Amino acid sequence: MQRTKVKDLLQGAAVDQEVLLKGWVRTKRGNKFVNFIAVNDGSTINNLQVVADAEKFSEETLKDVTTGAAIAVTGILVASQGKGQAFEIQASSIEVLGKADPETYPLQKKAHSLEFLREIAHLRLRTNTFGAVFRIRNTMAFAVHKFFNEKGFVYMHTPIITASDAEGAGEMFQVTTLDIANPPRTENGHINFEEDFFGRATNLTVSGQMEGEVAAMAFSDIYTFGPTFRAENSNTTRHLAEFWMIEPEMAFYDLKMNADLAEEFIKYVIRYALENNREDIEFLEQRLAEEDKNKPQNERQEMTLTEKLEFVVNNDFERVTYTEAIDILMNSNHYKKKKFQYEVKWGVDLQSEHERYLVEKHFKKPVIVTDYPKDIKSFYMRLNDDGKTVAAMDILAPGIGEIVGGSQREERMDILVERMKAVGINPDDMWWFLDTRRFGGCPHAGFGLGFERMVQFVTGMGNIRDVIPFPRTPQNAEF
């Protein structure tokens, strides 16, 4: 007989028919006469209840049906006699496919702390919380491709291994096949990368933007969606050494079109999750509500998770220039009461506390900040007519901080080369990148969006390590 998944069985189409269920035991309860086994197979947050009359099953079989065990159940799907579920399986046979010794199986039928579950990342996917998070992550990844596909964007696979080291996006992981204990040396004692696999020093990519710009000059609109690596010694709830970034790049776009696209994109993905993961989001919402009960009144959320997501989807993002943002901060009571730890001054980058104030206290919604001073942004961002600012944009989300960083690109060859020199980059090293300006260059724009941060926003998970299956952070690559 063909196995049917829990999600489909709970639809009830097969009621009063014999079905085959396979999955993992969440809990077993009951008495001398009847046992109730809650089975989950990951297809939905809901469990299917298996009813096992004691007279039909040996004590030995039921003894091995413990939390965590994999079982196969044959029986009739019937309308449930009990409350709490519409359907259940009246079992005629139960086979234990894989035992889980209750003395040593780490997961119990009770809530565990996220910190504890992080230490058993290989088992935490079997919990309600992580089941919900990763079903939502899956839906959102699909929505990313769906959105861009519907808009006629071409999905580009930009390289994971790269030789370019002038992007300035962050510290990089070296990639080498050299014997690190005894590397070949040049005459003056430096490591001789000419003998390395690629004949030069290479690293894991910190961004696909340069290659993305190249592709945009051929296909007009492209996007990348792949792993990205930063070797920063960052220990925060919003940084990973390996994360997934979405980087669209569009020919003939200016900064406003860029911001419009980013806003539309974020709303699309959130809406898609709301439409397709309602039960998972509701579960996480309850989890957050429980968590909130233990917090002091002033730290509690004003909106439930669903309300927050619907609010974001149904309202325009706030748009301010960097200069306006500085004005808002300097005119705030917070500033006048000297509650900011860091200086607020035109020309200085916004600190986390400033961003949080703008997003969480002042506007209370996502904010797009544009036109930053050129000295605090990357060389490739387009210089504005004022000569002081560049056509950059950051999107700041409540509770997460910076979720998008992007800009209109500097397409004017002479200005770009000048900016490279000013920040100490040798234009000759980026000859192929400059060719995009040399041959048929055009105004264009793009942005990078941290996928995990967007998943954090939708799931309400506070720590980025809990929205990627196997987090890579400093001193942690166990799984």
Place this chain on the structure above:
RNA sequence: UCCUCCUUAGCUCAGUCGGUUAGAGCACCUGACUGUUAAUCAGGGGGUCCCUGGUUCGAGCCCAGGAGGGGGAGCCA
């Protein structure tokens, strides 16, 4: 990398002023119970008090160093 907090049973945590045999809830095991909903009730087993060293008649508690983890900051997505 910096600041700060934490580490006691499988899990979550309490442990008073440094004092005799370190506790609770849940989990687990045994038993009871005819339909349970993280079932309930009764009983039972379970401890390198993170590690190393020190102070003291005596350290889970005080001191020093180390390890691991959480939160915040910087870097950024």
